[in-house]
Amino acid sequence: MDSSDVNADRPLSRDDPATTHTPPRVPAQRSMPAAESGGAGTAEPAPAPADERFYKSGKLEPLPIRPLPKAPPSIHILGPTVFLVALGVGMGESYMWPRLVLIFGPEIRWLFLIGVSLQAVVMLEMSRYAMATGESIFFGAARVFKPLMWFFFVTAMLVYIWPGHLSAGASAFERVTGIPWQGSAIAGMLLVGVVFTLAKVVYNLLENVLSICIGVLVVGTAVVAAMVGSFADLSSTITGMFAFGYMPEEAMSPAWFPVIVGAIAFAGPSGMQQMWYTLHLRDKGAGMGAHIPRIRGLRHSDEQESMPTRGFMFDTSDPEEMSKWRGWRKWVTFDAFVLFWGITMLVTISFTVLAQASARIDPGVTAVIRDGERDAALDAMAASFSAAGSPILGTVFFCFIALIGLNATLGLFDSFSRGQADMTYFFVPGAKRFSISKLYAFFLWGLIAFGIGILLFGPADGPAAILDVLAFLSTFAMGSYCVVLLLVNNLRLPKPIRPGIVSNLVIGFAAVFYLGMLFYSLFAYGVVVS
Structure with a gap:
């Protein structure tokens, strides 16, 4: 790689005819663009200043220098992290880790602590x-x-x-209502598609809906855990996170080590979900994302503002701009460690307390979970909750599982469509003939059509052999994106805003951690994550 590709902010000798300049969009006090406030048509880009400066980044189009918006207060409630929480608080937190605790004891949770802490730094x-x-x-x-x-x-x-997450949630919904899970899963997918299609700005709608769902899930699981659990359950759940190095012999067996690898990968959002987070930051208007138009629903796609052909950069030699940059870093640090890390940890603690309480009330649930019967284990846990309080608690438990499935589906459908549309728009020849909102709708409805086809004519989660490969790719993607992070942040950003040695060491450790465990499982046991 040519080191001359990485340069400090400096003028280039050529013009940039594709430059666009949209008024900054600050999350705390956003000004609506013309199309959003009632104007018709697409907003026209402002002409580039005569003294335009650029930052050269690799061999692709250089980044024009623009002002960095002022950061909002670092302490906040809503933010792009709600997408990672919605994607992260899934079957890993509600099933995989409680199952491991019942098999190996709460001391196994030190691996969860490492997994979710690594993901906070990755974020x-x-x-x-x-x-x-x-x-x-x-x-x-x-x-x-x-x-x-x-x-x-x-x-x-x-x-x-x-459609695995949706299938799990629909199965729990069937236990509550008696409605066949295939029907409710298909209805759920169609509902998601219609809602996203009608939304004026997809991000705004989804942030509000997921915030409500996550709030209900966090408060609800904590209340139920307090009703059926004991202080001893809570104490062992928390202290188990600090039993570093604990690894019973059975955990290193071919039956359980791949499960542990998968559970670590699913301690928080797994696979590419962290990568999609960068697109939610952009639509939130975080940092230089304020200069990029947001994705609209298909019904409002004709109102889509002109999309620039690349991003922008701020003047890292300007002390005032660097002060604003530090404000944005404080804002996202609060997101990472208070909202993402804290909420994910709280929900997982609640589900682990619930699992320990169910084993105390009905010791047979441990044997059921040891056999790997997910549905039977969920039934046994719900029955234990009913025995601990009242029959309604069993219903509430299944409602939580259904809500987790809905959260994950909303987040995944949006994130997948957003990511594929972004790469298609910028890098597939001829794709710019369509707005990014229309490409988003194409991938969204393609995903829905495929999911319905699988639910009606094939196994809901795909053939077992394919799932093994998919699980491998998901964990492999996590190790791979850590390597990509190191390359992008250290080679394609100006020196003043590159990561420090500690951040680089943590991300490097994460790459070795994910890829090392994955390939050890593959070569030592001949299996990938479960």
Whole structure:
């Protein structure tokens, strides 16, 4: 790689005819563009200043210098992290880790602590490039080496088209209502598609809906855990997170080590979900994302503002701009460690307390979970909750599982469509004939059509052999995106805003951690994550 590709902010000798300049969109006090406030048509880009300056980043189009918006207060409630929480608080937190606790004891949770803490740092580093440029991490990967981006494009197509989360949630909903799970799953997918199609700005709608769902889930699970659990359950759940190095002999067996690898990967959002977070930051208007138009629902796609052909950069030699940058870093750090890490940890603690309480009330539930019967285990846990309080608690438990499935479906459908549309728009020849909102709708409804076909004519989660490969790719993607993060942030950002040695060491450790465990499982046991 030519080191001359990485330069400090400096003028280039050529003009940039494709430059656009949209008024900054600050999350705390956003000014509506003309099309959003009632004007018709597409907003016209402002002409580029005569003294336009650029930041050269790789061999792709350079980034025009624009002002960095002022950061909102660092302490806040809503933010792009709600997408990671919705995607992260899934069957890993509600089933996989409680199951491991029942098999190996609460001391096994030290691995969960490492997994979710690594993801919080990954979240911070994913945000670095996105907020500095307004580009997704996929665009950043293309600036390093285009095949890196296409690897993630293909991986997303292989991993995230299967309606697994929705099927699990619909199955729990069937237990509550008696409605066949295939019917409710199909209805749920169609509802998601219609809602996203009618939305004026998809991000705004989804942030509000997911915030309500996550709030209900966090408060609800905590209340139920307090009703059926004991202080001893809570104490062992928390202290178990600090039993570093605990690894019983059975945990290293071919039957359980791949499960543990998968559970660590699913401690928080797994696979490419952290990468999609960079697109949610952009639509939130975080950092230089304020200069990029937001994705609209298909019904309002004709109102889509002109999309620039690349992102932007701020003047890192200006002390005032760097002060604003530090404000944005404080904002996203609060997101990572208070909202993402804290909420994910709280929900997992609640479900682990619930699992321990169910084992105390009905010791047979441990044997059921040891056999790997997910549905039977969920039934046994719900029955135990009913025995601990009242029959309604069993119903409430299944409602929580259904809500988790809905959260994951909303987040995954949006994120997958958003990511594929972003890569298609910027890097597929001829794709710019369509607005990015129309490409988003194309991938969204394609995903829905495939999911309905699988639910009606094939196994809901895909053939077992394919699932093994998909699980491998999901965990492999996590190790891979850590490597990409190191390359993008250290090679494609100006020196003043590159990550420090500690951040680089943590991300490097995460890459070795994910890939090392994955390949050890593959070569030592001949199996991938479960």
